[in-house]
Amino acid sequence: MSVQYSVSVRGAWRRVLAVAGSLAIVGAASAQQVSTQPRAGALVTPDPSGLLQTSTPTGSIDKGNPFFQSLGSNGRTCNSCHRQAEGWTVTAAGIKRRFDATRGLDPIFALVDGADSPLADVSTFAAREKAYSMLITRGVIRVGLPMPANAEFTLTAVDDPYGYASAAQLSLFRRPLPATNLIWDTAVMWDGRETFAPFEPPMDAGVDAEDLRSSLQSQALDAVLGHEQAASPPSDDVLQQIVDFESNLFTAQLFDKSAGALNEFGGMGGAHILAQQKFWIGINDSLGNDPTTDPFDPDVMRLFDAWDNPDSAMNRDARVQARAAIARGQQLFDSLPIAISGVAGLNDVTGQPVIQGTCGTCHDSPNIGNHSVGAPLNIGIADGSRRTPDLPLYTLTNNSTGESIQTTDPGVAMLTGKWADIGKFKGPNLRGLAARAPYFHNGFAPTLLDVVNFYDTRFDIGMTAQQKSDLVAFLSAL
Numbered sequence: 298m299s300v301q302y303s304v305s306v307r308g309a310w311r312r313v314l315a316v317a318g319s320l321a322i323v324g325a326a327s328a329q330q331v332s333t334q335p336r337a338g339a340l341v342t343p344d345p346s347g348l349l350q351t352s353t354p355t356g357s358i359d360k361g362n363p364f365f366q367s368l369g370s371n372g373r374t375c376n377s378c379h380r381q382a383e384g385w386t387v388t389a390a391g392i393k394r395r396f397d398a399t400r401g402l403d404p405i406f407a408l409v410d411g412a413d414s415p416l417a418d419v420s421t422f423a424a425r426e427k428a429y430s431m432l433i434t435r436g437v438i439r440v441g442l443p444m445p446a447n448a449e450f451t452l453t454a455v456d457d458p459y460g461y462a463s464a465a466q467l468s469l470f471r472r473p474l475p476a477t478n479l480i481w482d483t484a485v486m487w488d489g490r491e492t493f494a495p496f497e498p499p500m501d502a503g504v505d506a507e508d509l510r511s512s513l514q515s516q517a518l519d520a521v522l523g524h525e526q527a528a529s530p531p532s533d534d535v536l537q538q539i540v541d542f543e544s545n546l547f548t549a550q551l552f553d554k555s556a557g558a559l560n561e562f563g564g565m566g567g568a569h570i571l572a573q574q575k576f577w578i579g580i581n582d583s584l585g586n587d588p589t590t591d592p593f594d595p596d597v598m599r600l601f602d603a604w605d606n607p608d609s610a611m612n613r614d615a616r617v618q619a620r621a622a623i624a625r626g627q628q629l630f631d632s633l634p635i636a637i638s639g640v641a642g643l644n645d646v647t648g649q650p651v652i653q654g655t656c657g658t659c660h661d662s663p664n665i666g667n668h669s670v671g672a673p674l675n676i677g678i679a680d681g682s683r684r685t686p687d688l689p690l691y692t693l694t695n696n697s698t699g700e701s702i703q704t705t706d707p708g709v710a711m712l713t714g715k716w717a718d719i720g721k722f723k724g725p726n727l728r729g730l731a732a733r734a735p736y737f738h739n740g741f742a743p744t745l746l747d748v749v750n751f752y753d754t755r756f757d758i759g760m761t762a763q764q765k766s767d768l769v770a771f772l773s774a775l
């Protein structure tokens with residue numbers, strides 16, 4: 298495999314230092330054996346499978362930060378779409394509750410990008426229920442992007458159920474990404490469009506710590522001007538306070554309803570342990586581009602090694618059984634063979650029509666699960682074949698070959714104009730998943746079982762029901 302991501306080792310080491318800096322903040326929670334259920338409080342919030350934990354340097358969430366202040370004209374704050382209890386994004390269920398509680402008048406329900414079309418009628422409750430249907434049912438925001446200049450393709454047909462999208466502005470329905478665990482981002486936004494060093498060779502490697510800060514600052518500025526509809530930009534000082542706040546958040550599942558505390562009996566769940574995770578750009582890269590030149594270790598996830606206890610089969614304690622299921626799920630994530638084919642960004646780039654891999658081939662950052670290089674991939678979520686009637690469908694025609702494809706979101710191609718980049722998105726961070734359904738860039742999968750079923754079908758894996766439920770138990774414990 299010969300892909301060259303010219304990885305900046307200097308940048309990589311700066312990032313290691315940034316992570317080491319966060320060590321000071323984590324306290325000694327790691328090896329403790331807590332026997333009672335932790336109580337929900339400032340840093341621990343309930344979610345559908347147990348409790349989610351966020352760790353901060355001060356031990357509290359600074360609600361005075363401009364992240365929680367309205368900086369524009371429509372009453373929204375960053376917190377309108379990035380909520381602690383919803384994994385620092387928003388869930389479809391949480392939005393539905395907010396819609397009902399405020400009769401659709403909470404500031405998140407704004408025409409600009411909360412509605413299916415910015416021209417929708419929102420004059421009555423019933424009208425609003427219809428106008429904000431995508432936000433309520435899928436938890437998605439309408440990202441409006443123009444067709445790129447000088448693209449290798451032309452938009453030849455638009456089928457938008459909401460009658461708004463055109464070449465001037467494609468409506469791309471996308472999930473807010475979690476505003477936490479950001480220090481490990483190798484790309485900012487689903488399509489990397491806020492990455493300081495965008496997805497262009499030779500910067501495919503991702504961003505170093507300094508670039509990441511500039512990327513997040515630019516992202517925050519655009520969020521204030523766009524989502525919050527500010528007439529003028531906030532000061533650099535305000536933006537830096539926001540970046541300081543969000544890039545010091547660490548979030549992970551802490552307690553599982555079936556398995557109990559995820560940091561007991563040698564388990565390494567929870568946000569405190571996560572905050573100590575070592576990382577550098579290209580760490581454990583599955584294509585052999587780790588700057589340390591260490592080979593890819595398929596044991597990407599090592600959080601629940603201690604629970605992989607064969608004796609547990611004899612043990613009738615329900616919690617022991619549930620912990621064993623999580624450990625089996627981790628084992629599947631690290632080793633269940635997947636014949637990866639037809640993935641643009643991987644098979645075409647390596648010239649290998651089939652790569653014998655695992656979940657960890659693409660989610661290769663140890664114990665974090667994002668892609669440790671910025672390289673975006675097309676696993677087919679936006680393919681026309683997976684279009685549901687509520688999504689706009691775009692037909693793109695290649696200017697030189699005349700070939701046409703249909704997609705619900707061209708992804709990275711909206712930035713680069715490249716045919717080969719259609720449908721590519723970043724491999725997101727996998728921690729704190731249980732709190733933030735639905736999944737994938739457009740909320741395609743309502744539950745983690747739907748995620749697993751997608752992979753089972755997409756790569757023809759042939760998982761058993763037991764394997765699926767073990768994998769779901771593991772993903773829910775992240």
Ligand code: HEC
Binds near residue numbers: 374377405518
């Ligand atoms: C109306 C909802 C909304 C508001 C308000 C909002 N965001 Fe977001 N945020 C999103 C969406 C949607 C995305 C993903 C868009 C994409 O990738 O195309 C996102 C992505 C992000 C990301 C990228 C994370 C990553 O890992 O790539 C960060 C960071 C972020 N938002 C921070 C903020 C900050 C800071 C504010 C306030 C200044 C803010 N957001 C306000 C909806 C919102």
Ligand code: HEC
Binds near residue numbers: 675
């Ligand atoms: C070929 C590369 C590849 C493989 C193999 C792969 N993933 Fe992914 N994964 C991705 C990409 C890329 C995305 C984002 C796709 C999108 O939203 O369009 C993703 C998204 C996800 C998400 C959604 C996260 C979120 O925040 O919405 C989960 C969960 C996930 N993968 C779990 C898994 C599991 C479990 C496996 C193994 C069964 C697996 N992945 C195998 C590349 C891969």
